[in-house]
Amino acid sequence: MIQATFMSTLSEIFTGLNWIGLGYFLALNSIYLILITVAAINLGDYFRRKPFSGFQDALKSPVTLPVSVLIPAHNEETGIVESARAVLSLDYPQLELVIVDDGSTDLTFERLRDAFDLVEIPMLVPELVPTIGHIDSVHIAKGLDDVTVIRKQSIGQKTDALNAAINIAKYPLLCIVDADAVLDEDALIKVTMPFVDDPQRVVATGGAIRPSNGCAAYRGRITEVGMPNNWLARMQVVEYLRAFLLGRTGWSKLGALLIISGAFGVFRKDVIIDIGGYNQGSIGEDADLVARLHKYMRKNKTPYRIVFVSEPVCWTEVPESVAVLRRQRRRWSRGLLETLWSNPTLLMNPRYGTLGLLAVPYFLLFEVLGPIVELTGFVTLIVALIFHFVNFYFAGLFFTVAIFYGILLSILSIFIEEVSYHRYDKWRFLFQTIISALVENFGYRQMHAYWRLEGVIQALRRSDRSWGSMPRKGFIPSETT
Amino acid sequence: MTKILIADDDQDIVELVNYKLTQSGYDVTAVADGKAALEMAREVHPDLMILDVMMPFHSGIDVTLEARKDPDLSKVPIILLTAKSMEQDTERGFAAGATDYMTKPFSPRELLSRVQAVLARDA
Amino acid sequence: MRFALIASVLLLSTLIVLMLIATGIIRLVRTHSEIRSLANRAQLRQLFVKFVSEDLDPSELRQLKTSRSTELGELSEAMLSKVKGSAKDILVSFLESRGTVEQAIRRTTRSGYLGRCRAATFLGHVGSPQARKPLEAMLRDRKRDVRITAARSLGQLGDAKSVPSLLSGLDNRRRSLPFSTVLVALMRIGSSAQDLVGDGLQAAGERQREVAAEFLGLMGAIKFTATLSELLANDPSLDVRIRCARALGRIGSPSAIASLTRCIESDNPVGLRTVSCGALAAIGGREVAMLICKLIGEDDYQISLAAAKAVSQMGPVGIECLDQIASSGSPGAPYAKEVLARAAARMVGKARNPSES
Numbered sequence: 001m002i003q004a005t006f007m008s009t010l011s012e013i014f015t016g017l018n019w020i021g022l023g024y025f026l027a028l029n030s031i032y033l034i035l036i037t038v039a040a041i042n043l044g045d046y047f048r049r050k051p052f053s054g055f056q057d058a059l060k061s062p063v064t065l066p067v068s069v070l071i072p073a074h075n076e077e078t079g080i081v082e083s084a085r086a087v088l089s090l091d092y093p094q095l096e097l098v099i100v101d102d103g104s105t106d107l108t109f110e111r112l113r114d115a116f117d118l119v120e121i122p123m124l125v126p127e128l129v130p131t132i133g134h135i136d137s138v139h140i141a142k143g144l145d146d147v148t149v150i151r152k153q154s155i156g157q158k159t160d161a162l163n164a165a166i167n168i169a170k171y172p173l174l175c176i177v178d179a180d181a182v183l184d185e186d187a188l189i190k191v192t193m194p195f196v197d198d199p200q201r202v203v204a205t206g207g208a209i210r211p212s213n214g215c216a217a218y219r220g221r222i223t224e225v226g227m228p229n230n231w232l233a234r235m236q237v238v239e240y241l242r243a244f245l246l247g248r249t250g251w252s253k254l255g256a257l258l259i260i261s262g263a264f265g266v267f268r269k270d271v272i273i274d275i276g277g278y279n280q281g282s283i284g285e286d287a288d289l290v291a292r293l294h295k296y297m298r299k300n301k302t303p304y305r306i307v308f309v310s311e312p313v314c315w316t317e318v319p320e321s322v323a324v325l326r327r328q329r330r331r332w333s334r335g336l337l338e339t340l341w342s343n344p345t346l347l348m349n350p351r352y353g354t355l356g357l358l359a360v361p362y363f364l365l366f367e368v369l370g371p372i373v374e375l376t377g378f379v380t381l382i383v384a385l386i387f388h389f390v391n392f393y394f395a396g397l398f399f400t401v402a403i404f405y406g407i408l409l410s411i412l413s414i415f416i417e418e419v420s421y422h423r424y425d426k427w428r429f430l431f432q433t434i435i436s437a438l439v440e441n442f443g444y445r446q447m448h449a450y451w452r453l454e455g456v457i458q459a460l461r462r463s464d465r466s467w468g469s470m471p472r473k474g475f476i477p478s479e480t481t
Numbered sequence: 482m483t484k485i486l487i488a489d490d491d492q493d494i495v496e497l498v499n500y501k502l503t504q505s506g507y508d509v510t511a512v513a514d515g516k517a518a519l520e521m522a523r524e525v526h527p528d529l530m531i532l533d534v535m536m537p538f539h540s541g542i543d544v545t546l547e548a549r550k551d552p553d554l555s556k557v558p559i560i561l562l563t564a565k566s567m568e569q570d571t572e573r574g575f576a577a578g579a580t581d582y583m584t585k586p587f588s589p590r591e592l593l594s595r596v597q598a599v600l601a602r603d604a
Numbered sequence: 605m606r607f608a609l610i611a612s613v614l615l616l617s618t619l620i621v622l623m624l625i626a627t628g629i630i631r632l633v634r635t636h637s638e639i640r641s642l643a644n645r646a647q648l649r650q651l652f653v654k655f656v657s658e659d660l661d662p663s664e665l666r667q668l669k670t671s672r673s674t675e676l677g678e679l680s681e682a683m684l685s686k687v688k689g690s691a692k693d694i695l696v697s698f699l700e701s702r703g704t705v706e707q708a709i710r711r712t713t714r715s716g717y718l719g720r721c722r723a724a725t726f727l728g729h730v731g732s733p734q735a736r737k738p739l740e741a742m743l744r745d746r747k748r749d750v751r752i753t754a755a756r757s758l759g760q761l762g763d764a765k766s767v768p769s770l771l772s773g774l775d776n777r778r779r780s781l782p783f784s785t786v787l788v789a790l791m792r793i794g795s796s797a798q799d800l801v802g803d804g805l806q807a808a809g810e811r812q813r814e815v816a817a818e819f820l821g822l823m824g825a826i827k828f829t830a831t832l833s834e835l836l837a838n839d840p841s842l843d844v845r846i847r848c849a850r851a852l853g854r855i856g857s858p859s860a861i862a863s864l865t866r867c868i869e870s871d872n873p874v875g876l877r878t879v880s881c882g883a884l885a886a887i888g889g890r891e892v893a894m895l896i897c898k899l900i901g902e903d904d905y906q907i908s909l910a911a912a913k914a915v916s917q918m919g920p921v922g923i924e925c926l927d928q929i930a931s932s933g934s935p936g937a938p939y940a941k942e943v944l945a946r947a948a949a950r951m952v953g954k955a956r957n958p959s960e961s
Binding site for chain 3: 048049051052054057058060061062063064119121122123124126140141142143145196197199394397398400401404405407408411412414415418419422427430434
């Protein structure tokens with residue numbers, strides 16, 4: 001008797017949980033649907049205007065702002081010379097290249113020295129933004145005024161290498177590029193165009209990233225776009241389409257872009273210096289930088305724009321093994337939570353407009369708490385099935401609705417890519433992306449949720465243990481609002 | 482017959498130059514990228530090369546550099562076609578060993594007279 | 605409830621299938637039309653190439669089927685931006701004979717803004733003088749893209765008469781033109797624009813004065829040295845003054861030395877001082893070098909470095925001065941050493957090419 005009541009209560013709880021799970025899925029996907037709509041409108045506009053965008057003019061203009069391209073490198077001997085050459089031959093009026101050899105133990109520096117005939121120069125490095133690792137030496141290329149290589153001691157942080165590079169950079173725009181990113185020839189001018197179009201307001205721009213796995217490259221350029229041979233990487237192709245082409249384009253249009261990928265972004269140097277550069281020790285340094293940019297500009301009440309350029313011009317290799325991918329996603333998720341955590345004023349703050357009211361709550365609810373809900377939903381559904389709290393038929397329907405909605409979004413992304421950039425131009429590639437969009441719902445998404453959960457737990461643990469003991473004093477600029 | 486190799490990824494330009502030069506009695510071979518340009522140059526040993534600066538694979542400047550290193554091609558005159566009329570580009574082109582250059586948009590007639598001048602100088 | 609769930613599953617699956625079909629259709633249409641237009645274009649191109657090389661009578665082109673008319677138009681517009689000289693003249697007269705130019709002029713006032721952009725671009729490529737007036741009117745279009753395209757096309761037309769309307773577009777509050785668009789357009793017009801741009805130095809709007817100063821500097825317009833010097837000293841806008849300083853450096857007339865020297869003094873803003881250092885160095889001379897050298901070692905890092913860099917670009921005179929500072933042990937010594945090392949590295953490898961492997 002008691003047991004029966006207990007069971008029925010339990011049944012109600014589980015059914016309730018299932019409903020919550022379903023509601024969550026519907027909400028998440030609906031938000032994405034809105035983002036996609038905004039992005040699609042924006043993309044359509046971009047495409048219609050493209051023939052008149054005048055980036056050929058910007059290439060010829062004597063007042064197009066010169067760019068310092070900053071590449072942090074730690075043990076990158078295999079590709080660094082090729083990357084450097086590829087940057088130097090980008091189609092752009094005036095640029096310099098600053099490479100930071102952050103305590104490499106391989107031949108990164110030697111390779112560069114031989115390729116560019118580096119000579120050491122005595123240089124006073126100003127402390128415009130704080131750095132920790134000591135700068136051992138500064139080298140420039142013989143005969144070229146625009147290649148600088150810094151050798152510094154590593155503190156094991158990319159942020160420190162980047163800050164050192166910012167101190168050395170001489171031009172008003174900074175372009176941050178990963179050492180292994182492959183850029184198209186017109187990548188820099190495309191991503192700098194918003195600065196040319198709207199010089200008063202644009203403070204940062206980010207470029208779209210696509211997986212380079214399966215593409216053919218020659219001398220540091222992609223020559224033929226392809227599909228990875230590995231299914232894990234193929235699913236990431238679809239994921240990148242959804243997240244970059246549509247997600248970020250949408251957020252950018254709403255004025256609430258929170259992440260500019262560390263692999264390829266351009267920033268105004270003066271503003272970066274004002275906010276104190278990268279936050280030392282930050283895991284999600286790219287999101288953290290953008291979050292503080294938003295805060296700074298809002299605080300000063302300066303009208304500003306942070307723009308995402310959806311044109312795919314930057315390619316990076318994505319993990320093809322579960323272990324590496326797991327590490328990457330754990331890190332992303334942890335970085336995101338830490339960024340939101342260390343910038344609490346952003347949440348639900350009407351002062352930050354769509355960023356505070358839409359983007360930050362979205363990231364907190366769906367990106368950070370998302371994995372918890374997703375996994376609980378999945379587990380409770382199974383439990384409920386085993387104990388017959390819900391009938392099989394009903395559970396099947398629940399699951400199908402959630403999954404189909406997800407599939408619809410992925411297919412929509414593929415559709416929009418097809419209409420717009422059309423980079424995966426072989427029929428085989430189209431079928432592969434479609435199959436990936438279907439398959440990823442069975443296994444990949446659940447794994448992904450679990451990895452993100454791990455990242456969240458890591459972030460929380462770390463905050464318990466060593467939040468206070470972090471050597472932050474003196475390094476964080478006083479920008480708390 | 483005097484052999485000329487032209488490399489440009491813009492089909493409109495290739496055809497135009499091809500026609501103009503063929504009409505004037507040259508033997509013209511056309512390719513669409515830098516890699517093919519080098520391969521073709523090594524095969525046909527042209528008497529003159531017309532290279533676009535911005536091409537897939539190797540740029541016109543890279544092809545010039547490679548050609549100058551190749552004993553068979555080191556003496557072949559090269560005219561660069563550049564879309565950007567930037568000093569930096571022409572500087573780099575001449576430093577690489579180009580003989581002459583023309584900026585786009587270009588006049589087919591002028592190109593022809595430059596080709597004749599370069600070949601005459603060379604002979 | 606169950607009904608709602610089933611309905612949504614059905615709805616979703618229908619949508620998915622529809623999207624898949626749509627994707628497939630778009631792919632099919634795209635591939636098909638690409639192949640067809642490539643083939644058509646290749647065929648037309650052969651005729652066209654003959655035509656612009658003066659080996660084909662225009663009447664043969666006109667005899668082409670009317671279905672080819674749009675493709676012919678597209679090809680000739682594409683060709684237009686790639687050739688110049690007699691080949692272009694032939695193209696233009698062909699397009700004029702088809703009435704395309706008048707059509708484009710009529711389209712400059714049509715409602716669709718993309719159509720207006722296209723018309724402006726086309727008129728720029730054609731470059732016929734009768735397009736100037738309609739293009740100037742487009743500088744006040746309500747769409748920014750149209751204004752920018754029109755400005756660019758006016759540059760291609762190259763008629764100095766359009767300078768005043770280009771300049772005034774800069775300070776139009778609600779319908780403004782970007783700085784770099786106007787500058788590039790003026791550069792395209794070239795030296796014939798000098799006098800009219802020179803008038804812009806007296807304009808009320810500061811962006812006009814900025815562009816004017818920048819342009820005159822880039823053109824090396826020596827006769828405006830006095831006016832630029834005066835603005836450098838007195839203009840209320842710092843940005844204008846900085847651009848004047850840079851322009852005077854580019855022009856390189858020694859008569860600007862006095863006013864530039866005043867601008868490197870310590871009571872001026874840092875941005876103006878650094879640019880003035882560079883400008884003075886570009887004019888050159890031993891006294892100037894000594895003057896700038898005094899700034900090397902100032903507390904402000906930017907000033908010291910800018911001064912040292914400027915001096916290092918002055919040739920033997922500058923190197924001599926820097927050598928002295930470097931060996932003196934003064935606060936300026938580290939800066940002098942840095943720029944000397946840079947200068948040495950630059951000279952050593954001058955003959956090398958960057959892309960050489």
